[in-house]
Amino acid sequence: xxxxxxxxxxxxxxxxxxxxxxxxxxxxxxxxxxxxxxxxxxxxxxxxxxxxxxxxxxxxxxxxxxxxxxxxxxxxxxxxxxxxxxxxxxxxxxxxxxxxxxxxxxxxxxxxxxxxxxxxxxxxxxxxxxxxxxxxxxxxxxxxxxxxxxxxxxxxxxxxxxxxxxxxxxxxxxxxxxxxxxxxxxxxxxxxxxxxxxxxxxxxxxxxxxxxxxxxxxxxxxxxxxxxxxxxxxxxxxxxxxxxxxxxxxxxxxxxxxxxxxxxxxxxxxxxxxxxxxxxxxxxxxxxxxxxxxxxxxxxxxxxxxxxxxxxxxxxxxxxxxxxxxxxxxxxxxxxxxxxxxxxxxxxxxxxxxxxxxxxxxx
Amino acid sequence: xxxxxxxxxxxxxxxxxxxxxxxxxxxxxxxxxxxxxxxxxxxxxxxxxxxxxxxxxxxxxxxxxxxxxxxxxxxxxxxxxxxxxxxxxxxxxxxxxxxxxxxxxxxxxxxxxxxxxxxxxxxxxxxxxxxxxxxxxxxxxxxxxxxxxxxxxxxxxxxxxxxxxxxxxxxxxxxxxxxxxxxxxxxxxxxxxxxxxxxxxxxxxxxxxxxxxxxxxxxxxxxxxxxxxxxxxxxxxxxxxxxxxxxxxxxxxxxxxxxxxxxxxxxxxxxxxxxxxxxxxxxxxxxxxxxxxxxxxxxxxxxxxxxxxxxxxxxxxxxxxxxxxxxxxxxxxxxxxxxxxxxxxxxxxxxxxxxxxxxxxxxxxxxxxxxxxxxxxxxxxxxxxxxxxxxxxxxxxxxxxxxxxxxxxxxxxxxxxxxxxxxxxxxxxxxxxxxxxxxxxxxxxxxxxxxxxxxxxxxxxxxxxxxxxxxxxxxxxxxxxxxxxxxxxxxxxxxxxxxxxxxxxx
Numbered sequence: 001x002x003x004x005x006x007x008x009x010x011x012x013x014x015x016x017x018x019x020x021x022x023x024x025x026x027x028x029x030x031x032x033x034x035x036x037x038x039x040x041x042x043x044x045x046x047x048x049x050x051x052x053x054x055x056x057x058x059x060x061x062x063x064x065x066x067x068x069x070x071x072x073x074x075x076x077x078x079x080x081x082x083x084x085x086x087x088x089x090x091x092x093x094x095x096x097x098x099x100x101x102x103x104x105x106x107x108x109x110x111x112x113x114x115x116x117x118x119x120x121x122x123x124x125x126x127x128x129x130x131x132x133x134x135x136x137x138x139x140x141x142x143x144x145x146x147x148x149x150x151x152x153x154x155x156x157x158x159x160x161x162x163x164x165x166x167x168x169x170x171x172x173x174x175x176x177x178x179x180x181x182x183x184x185x186x187x188x189x190x191x192x193x194x195x196x197x198x199x200x201x202x203x204x205x206x207x208x209x210x211x212x213x214x215x216x217x218x219x220x221x222x223x224x225x226x227x228x229x230x231x232x233x234x235x236x237x238x239x240x241x242x243x244x245x246x247x248x249x250x251x252x253x254x255x256x257x258x259x260x261x262x263x264x265x266x267x268x269x270x271x272x273x274x275x276x277x278x279x280x281x282x283x284x285x286x287x288x289x290x291x292x293x294x295x296x297x298x299x300x301x302x303x304x305x306x307x308x309x310x311x312x313x314x315x316x317x318x319x320x321x322x323x324x325x326x327x328x329x330x331x332x333x334x335x336x337x338x339x340x341x342x343x344x345x346x347x348x349x350x351x352x353x354x355x356x357x358x359x360x361x362x363x
Numbered sequence: 364x365x366x367x368x369x370x371x372x373x374x375x376x377x378x379x380x381x382x383x384x385x386x387x388x389x390x391x392x393x394x395x396x397x398x399x400x401x402x403x404x405x406x407x408x409x410x411x412x413x414x415x416x417x418x419x420x421x422x423x424x425x426x427x428x429x430x431x432x433x434x435x436x437x438x439x440x441x442x443x444x445x446x447x448x449x450x451x452x453x454x455x456x457x458x459x460x461x462x463x464x465x466x467x468x469x470x471x472x473x474x475x476x477x478x479x480x481x482x483x484x485x486x487x488x489x490x491x492x493x494x495x496x497x498x499x500x501x502x503x504x505x506x507x508x509x510x511x512x513x514x515x516x517x518x519x520x521x522x523x524x525x526x527x528x529x530x531x532x533x534x535x536x537x538x539x540x541x542x543x544x545x546x547x548x549x550x551x552x553x554x555x556x557x558x559x560x561x562x563x564x565x566x567x568x569x570x571x572x573x574x575x576x577x578x579x580x581x582x583x584x585x586x587x588x589x590x591x592x593x594x595x596x597x598x599x600x601x602x603x604x605x606x607x608x609x610x611x612x613x614x615x616x617x618x619x620x621x622x623x624x625x626x627x628x629x630x631x632x633x634x635x636x637x638x639x640x641x642x643x644x645x646x647x648x649x650x651x652x653x654x655x656x657x658x659x660x661x662x663x664x665x666x667x668x669x670x671x672x673x674x675x676x677x678x679x680x681x682x683x684x685x686x687x688x689x690x691x692x693x694x695x696x697x698x699x700x701x702x703x704x705x706x707x708x709x710x711x712x713x714x715x716x717x718x719x720x721x722x723x724x725x726x727x728x729x730x731x732x733x734x735x736x737x738x739x740x741x742x743x744x745x746x747x748x749x750x751x752x753x754x755x756x757x758x759x760x761x762x763x764x765x766x767x768x769x770x771x772x773x774x775x776x777x778x779x780x781x782x783x784x785x786x787x788x789x790x791x792x793x794x795x796x797x798x799x800x801x802x803x804x805x806x807x808x809x810x811x812x813x814x815x816x817x818x819x820x821x822x823x824x825x826x827x828x829x830x831x832x833x834x835x836x837x838x839x840x841x842x843x844x845x846x847x848x849x850x851x852x853x854x855x856x857x858x859x860x861x862x863x864x865x866x867x868x869x
Contacts, residue, residue: 013820113791117676121788133798140806147805147819148798268679275790282798 006208012146014216019150020206020287021060021223024199026230027284028108031277033196033231034238034253041189042244043174044181046232048189052197053228055190055344057221062347063203064217069354071213074204075298081353088299090346094204095295097339101198102288103315104331106130109281111324116255116274127319130285131312137286138293138308142209145290149283156280162258162269163237169260170240194340195332196231199284200224201343205291386460387481391415394467405431407440411477420470422490430472430486442484445474455485468544491515496522501768502602504640511601516546516620519603523550523618526607531555537568539582543575546620547582550606555613557846563810564615564628579617579624580769586628588808593776595635595769596809598627604639613847615810629810631817631844633829635770636660641832650831656764657830663761664778666754667704668785668793674700676789692748701786703747707755708782710737712775715759816844 037045070077074094079087110126137148181189203220210216238253250256261269289311296307318327394400394415403414414430429450437444446454457463458481467473470489475482496518499511512519520534535549547568551561567586576582583597584590600606601624606616609627617626636656641649673680674689681689696703714733718726738756741747758778765771777800784792807814817825822843827833839855841847 015821117791118788129795133795133802136799137802140802144802144805147815148802150819150821151801151805152798262682264682265685266680267682268677271677271680271790275794278791278794279798 008211010141010143011209011211012143014210014212015219016146016150017203017210017216018219018223018226019153020146021200021203021220022226023149023153023280023283024202024287025056025197025224025227027105027195027199027281028112029195029197030231030234031112031254032252033193034235034247035250036192037189037235038239038244038247040192041181041186043177043239044179044186045189045193045239046235048186048193049196049228049231049235051186052190052193053224053231056197056200056224056228059344059347060200060203060217060220060224062351063201063207064214064220066347066351066354067207068214069358071208073206073208073298075295077204077350077354081350081357091295091299093342095292095299097342098202098205098288098292098295099311099314100331100334100339102285102292102311103318104328104335105281105284105288106315107319107324107328107331109277109285110319111328112252112255112274112277114324116252116270123319123324124316127316130282131316133282134286134289135305135308135312137282138290139305142206142290145283145286148286152279152283156276159273159276162261162273163234163254165261166237166241166257170237171243172240174240174243175236191336191340193231194336196227198335198340198343201347202287202291205294206287387458387463387483390460390464391473403431405434407435407437410440412440413475413477413480414472415467415475416472417467417470420468420490421472421488425488425490426472429488430474440476442474442476442482446484449486451486451488453487456482457485458482493518499601502600502605502638502766504602504638504643506643507602507639508604510603512603512618512623512625514621514623516548516618519618519623519625520548520550522603523606523610523616526603527552527610532610535561535565537565539568539571539573540576541572541574543577545576545582547576548618548620550610550616550618552610552613555611555841555847555849556615557613557848560615560629560810560845564617568617576619577621579619579622579626582617582619582622583626586626588811589806592803592807593773594632594804594807594814595767595773596628596630596807596814598630598634598767599624599769600627600767601625602639608639608642613841613845613849629808629812629845630814631809631812631829632804632814633657633817635765635767637828637832638766646832646834650833653832654830656766659761659764660774663758663774664781665793666758666761667708667751667778668781668796669790670751670754671700671704671782672785672789672793675786689748689750692750695745696748697745700751701782703751704755704782707741707747707751708778710741711755711759715775812844 034045037048041048066077070080072080075091078090078094081087082090106127107123109130110123113126114121114123137144140147200220200223207213234254238247238257241257242250242253247253255270255273258273259268259270261267266272289308292311293304293307296302297304300307391402395402397417399418401414401416401418405412405414412434414426416426433449434440434445437448442456446456455462455466463473463483463485466485466487469487471485471487473483473485475484493515494513496510496513498509502511510522512522524532529552531553533551533553535551537547537549539545539547549561549564549568564586568582571582571585573585576585580599583595583599587596589596598605598609603625606618606625606627610616614627614629617628619625636653641653644652674693678686698706710733714730714737717733718729721729734756738752742749742752762771762774765774780799781793781796784796786792788795804815805813805819813820816822817829824840825842825844827837828842836853838852840850841852
């Protein structure tokens with residue numbers, strides 16, 4: 001149980017960690033983070049993003065440090081550090097966290113589709129198709145999950161072109177004033193920005209699936225760095241495109257920005273962007289649900305498909321009975337302060353416990 | 364006690380002998396019940412002899428020239444004597460029933476003497492009926508060799524061996540099919556191929572328990588890793604040069620008797636968009652045409668679904684000038700875009716299927732009648748719009764550019780799920796269908812090797828010959844994917860004499 005033994009055949013090369021981390025971080029958050037950030041940090045929002053990026057790097061360092069002492073995944077690390085009962089309690093928390101993360105992504109995306117494209121289609125219909133797709137991907141094992149993630153990152157980067165197109169209407173004085181906000185505001189911005197930053201913690205689950213996992217640390221940092229730079233870029237473009245007051249009122253600034261694109265044969269680019277965004281979102285959902293079901297499998301020794309079915313049914317039921325805006329409100333609350341604090345406080349603590357245990361053993 | 368046992372053993376032996384005797388006679392008796400089995404009786408110097416064969420399997424002229432006319436010239440008659448004097452190799456004197464039966468069924472004749480009817484001399488004069496080597500029909504190439512495989516395994520092996528005259532080229536012959544007894548030759552170059560691949564192929568062929576294997580594609584389906592897929596996992600080809608090039612890359616080839624298509628395994632998706640012509644052209648046009656082919660395939664899958672998606676859900680996507688044209692061409696059509704598209708797609712599929720089943724001349728006429736008359740009439744009658752007609756015709760055309768016919772078939776069918784997705788959720792439906800397709804391709808393996816390589820797993824070294832075909836000095840190593848034993852294709856030496864200096868000719 002301690003060693004999360006994975007056959008070499010099912011492992012992936014270390015450099016895919018770049019794509020796994022980057023893709024997991026860049027999800028639904030990128031479409032809408034600007035509004036909240038602009039509210040709290042305004043023109044200094046980019047400082048918050050960079051600070052948040054720094055925190056992510058520290059957390060990734062902590063994760064790799066943990067695994068350099070106790071190789072395996074978070075499930076075995078928890079039980080090794082905290083004993084069977086307490087360890088398994090935290091394992092359960094992690095599983096729930098991953099499930100909620102996946103659920104949030106699915107429901108947020110369905111919400112976007114509802115608002116922008118198909119208002120009459122019921123949520124559960126979308127959820128059903130997504131869940132079948134997720135099951136199909138997951139049934140190919142982690143290798144397939146990685147493949148879909150990798151291709152989705154490669155296939156979506158061209159969307160950046162419509163940000164560059166939007167720069168045609170840039171008003172660069174909007175960037176000023178710099179250092180206008182108090183440190184408290186900027187720190188609040190760090191917190192508000194979290195939805196575009198979380199996702200790196202999935203390393204906790206897929207670490208045993210990486211060949212020469214220790215060498216993958218630079219790729220993890222690279223992925224996080226790319227996300228930070230991308231987010232800063234998007235934020236700066238939004239700042240110069242919108243005025244401050246407008247930005248605070250726009251729910252999905254990235255999407256609204258793309259609707260100005262007009263080519264001779266095509267216009268209203270946001271339809272394409274939203275549809276294409278499915279490619280970005282699906283790996284997000286898949287990895288989270290994969291992690292949750294894998295954790296469940298490790299904890300209770302069942303076949304992975306059963307927890308996956310169970311979780312799919314839970315998500316489907318929520319989509320049938322709860323209106324997406326309502327559930328999203330609750331889920332975002334859970335993820336944003338609580339999930340975030342949980343990850344950011346628990347992981348250093350875990351490292352501390354493991355480290356002292358190791359020292360004591362040596363003494 | 365001891366004596367007794369020996370005695371009983373002798374008895375047993377005698378019994379065996381007796382059985383064998385009756386075995387061979389009964390074999391000939393049962394063979395004779397078929398009307399095309401001939402028992403020719405001759406007499407030479409008082410000793411009668413029998414020549415037995417299937418009339419339909421042997422070459423009559425050869426029989427007269429090399430066998431029947433030789434026998435009367437002999438001084439004494441015995442099977443050994445005949446064997447010595449007949450100018451045909453690989454003859455055999457035996458009295459084993461199984462061997463005799465097998466060989467007679469492959470077109471050999473059996474000669475027996477009246478003195479011992481249980482011993483046969485088997486001589487191979489099988490008739491080699493079949494086509495002459497012709498031009499490739501399915502994979503025609505303008506600037507490549509004009510030879511194609513025929514239905515005879517020996518001629519096909521000859522075509523391959525002539526291109527790779529090295530002793531390392533190994534042929535491993537197997538027989539499959541309980542009724543058809545099809546000969547399958549597994550070919551590979553020892554020292555290059557990964558032995559595990561060969562073993563897997565041979566093992567899978569041996570595991571087949573089916574009564575008839577009549578063609579290469581028939582066999583291939585039984586060897587696939589995954590049978591629930593549209594995509595061909597083994598490459599069928601009728602070009603010997605393609606087989607030779609695959610073998611030298613480190614793949615395994617299979618040549619099947621009575622089938623003009625040989626198989627290559629393992630393969631990757633992009634290989635199906637490669638023609639042998641790509642290697643006979645400078646790398647820039649070769650790469651350009653390859654990219655064109657890949658673009659054509661993508662176009663042929665997505666064009667009609669995009670039309671349906673945009674016109675059903677997303678009118679806003681089209682700028683107003685273009686929209687006017689489209690609306691003008693559609694304003695008399697009473698159907699939703701999906702029905703319109705399905706109507707045209709299915710009629711094109713009908714045309715294609717009908718043209719494939721008809722003789723060439725009729726097929727041409729049908730193409731004109733179907734393509735021009737029906738298409739034009741459908742537009743005039745207000746059943747479809749002009750624009751869709753153009754899109755559907757173009758995408759049908761585009762699906763023909765794949766050099767491998769089977770891949771074309773897969774692409775032909777792939778567009779229908781996408782059409783369905785487009786009808787249900789527009790662009791989102793197409794996106795979701797694409798993710799399904801992507802996942803399917805990632806999951807597929809050919810002989811255990813990932814199908815989507817070098818895209819995923821990402822291997823930059825193999826990109827030299829995938830979407831583009833880089834110059835040959837990039838072809839230093841064999842594909843990583845195949846894990847070949849010998850990796851280098853050309854020695855890593857510095858070119859000395861031919862290297863030009865960039866000095867503006869001084």
